[in-house]
Amino acid sequence: MSRFVSTRSGAFCVDSKNAMIRGLAPDGGLYAPVEIPKLDYKMLKGLSYSELAARIVHTWFDDLGWEEIVESCAEAYGKHFDTPLVAPVVKAADTYIVELFHGETCAFKDVALSLLPRLLVKSRSAIGLSEKVLILTATSGDTGSAAMNGFKNVPDTGMITFFPNGGVSPLQRRQMVCIDAPNVTACAVNGNFDDCQSAVKRAFAELPKIDGISFSSANSINIARLVPQIGYYYSTYLTLLQTGEIREGETISFVVPTGNFGDILAGCYAKRMGLPIGRLICASNANNVLTDFINTGVYDRRRDFLKTLSPSMDILISSNLERLIYYAQDEDSALVSRQMEELKTKGIYSVSSDTLSRIRKDFSAYCFDDAETIDTIRSFYNETGYLADPHTAVALSAQRRYVKENPGEKCAVLSTASPFKFVSCIAEALNVTDSGDPFDTMRRISDKTGLKAPEYLSALESRDEKHKDTIDRGDIIDYVLGKYPALFRL
Numbered sequence: 001m002s003r004f005v006s007t008r009s010g011a012f013c014v015d016s017k018n019a020m021i022r023g024l025a026p027d028g029g030l031y032a033p034v035e036i037p038k039l040d041y042k043m044l045k046g047l048s049y050s051e052l053a054a055r056i057v058h059t060w061f062d063d064l065g066w067e068e069i070v071e072s073c074a075e076a077y078g079k080h081f082d083t084p085l086v087a088p089v090v091k092a093a094d095t096y097i098v099e100l101f102h103g104e105t106c107a108f109k110d111v112a113l114s115l116l117p118r119l120l121v122k123s124r125s126a127i128g129l130s131e132k133v134l135i136l137t138a139t140s141g142d143t144g145s146a147a148m149n150g151f152k153n154v155p156d157t158g159m160i161t162f163f164p165n166g167g168v169s170p171l172q173r174r175q176m177v178c179i180d181a182p183n184v185t186a187c188a189v190n191g192n193f194d195d196c197q198s199a200v201k202r203a204f205a206e207l208p209k210i211d212g213i214s215f216s217s218a219n220s221i222n223i224a225r226l227v228p229q230i231g232y233y234y235s236t237y238l239t240l241l242q243t244g245e246i247r248e249g250e251t252i253s254f255v256v257p258t259g260n261f262g263d264i265l266a267g268c269y270a271k272r273m274g275l276p277i278g279r280l281i282c283a284s285n286a287n288n289v290l291t292d293f294i295n296t297g298v299y300d301r302r303r304d305f306l307k308t309l310s311p312s313m314d315i316l317i318s319s320n321l322e323r324l325i326y327y328a329q330d331e332d333s334a335l336v337s338r339q340m341e342e343l344k345t346k347g348i349y350s351v352s353s354d355t356l357s358r359i360r361k362d363f364s365a366y367c368f369d370d371a372e373t374i375d376t377i378r379s380f381y382n383e384t385g386y387l388a389d390p391h392t393a394v395a396l397s398a399q400r401r402y403v404k405e406n407p408g409e410k411c412a413v414l415s416t417a418s419p420f421k422f423v424s425c426i427a428e429a430l431n432v433t434d435s436g437d438p439f440d441t442m443r444r445i446s447d448k449t450g451l452k453a454p455e456y457l458s459a460l461e462s463r464d465e466k467h468k469d470t471i472d473r474g475d476i477i478d479y480v481l482g483k484y485p486a487l488f489r490l
Helices: 016-022 049-060 066-078 109-113 116-126 142-151 170-177 193-206 223-242 262-273 289-296 321-328 333-346 353-362 370-384 390-405 423-430 438-449 455-462 473-487
Strands: 003-006 009-015 031-033 089-092 095-099 132-138 157-164 184-190 213-216 252-257 277-284 298-300 348-350 363-367 411-415 469-472
Touching: 009 016, 009 333, 016 116, 016 213, 016 223, 031 223, 031 321, 049 066, 049 223, 066 116, 089 223, 095 223, 095 390, 109 116, 109 142, 109 223, 116 142, 116 157, 116 223, 132 142, 132 193, 132 473, 142 157, 142 170, 142 184, 157 170, 157 193, 157 473, 170 438, 170 455, 184 193, 184 473, 193 473, 223 252, 223 262, 223 411, 252 262, 252 390, 262 277, 262 321, 277 289, 277 390, 289 298, 289 353, 289 363, 321 333, 321 353, 333 348, 353 363, 363 390, 370 390, 370 423, 390 411, 423 438, 438 455, 469 473
Parallel strands: 095 411, 132 157, 132 213, 157 184, 184 469, 252 277, 252 411, 277 363
Antiparallel strands: 003 009, 003 031, 089 095, 298 348
């Protein structure tokens, strides 16, 4: 049976159902598998995305029933994406681009968050949990709308999403505040994403016990949010194999725009499961704390927090890195606990040279500022006709740098969002007038490029805002206590 242990203490070991329901371990650590399972990609040839996902999820969560997982994956991937491929691979010039924005909220978070609510419901039923589940989530832009969309109207489940006030794009904000369902809400926080994330973690630790309510998370701190993301690494490899772009057993590297480190960690898990992945290339914006760490072994968040054109990567505390250093340090939970305490109290920690060598065996890292992001959007569009959002543009910049340093290596770039979610940035790159109205600018970009904006985004223009709360970061616990009754209609 699959077992998961806290990265900060061997005292907390649970099965997969309890790991996904709890989200965060009682000691503040993240649940990590006691043993990473193996799965030969050859066994997945010819499967649909739904079938592939079911095999992967069951490999990790084997205490859930096979039929329940199959049913959950079929529901998640059968009708919530605009292509049955879910994560199609597009070739632009010599670059493989994995499009992860074909879900209902037009960002890669849909791949996991279409499935997570279904897994959570199945887990609650399997263990006979009578308590209602309150989901607390922090978002730097895309997680919020995808999670709210996934959890809306799910029975006995409520959700509160916290996002940085002024720290997401106008369209990302409207995606959250316009979702109309009685059991979900979004709240702006005066602060940045790190403030939101830290406050949510503090809430898990300090919220009083509420009769009939348990707490969980839809962030990638929840192992059940992370595992479904492994699927598109496998599907990409199989697609490239099927189309003759790679040979059987040939390695391919992945370039991942990275903020909270969950998306790229899923690739690390895929590699440890046996998928022939070469390097995992971490692409960061000007908030380059991860680039510095991978290159030096020192994690130092004591720097200015910068608002960039790629807001979903505006993060200085990358939660999922904790899982990586847990493995790289021989699963020494006491050491990880000390390092996380140093990060909390001093804003800095470091790893040994041996640990850094282990990390650098798999990972490379690059960072790029807004000017370089704009230049890449423009040049890549002019050269290939492919329009990339600013997060994907950061990854494309990293891919260019990496291939220049390593000629002949094949890389797949994870494209994480529709460019139409970031119209001001795209308008600047394409010399389109930004009118200040995101929907008008969206239409101008469509006229310029001949590309049609996703209907989900354009439809936001006529929708009313439902969630208008704004709080200070220190008020999250009081806010949760005052808000949850309405979500459950208590």
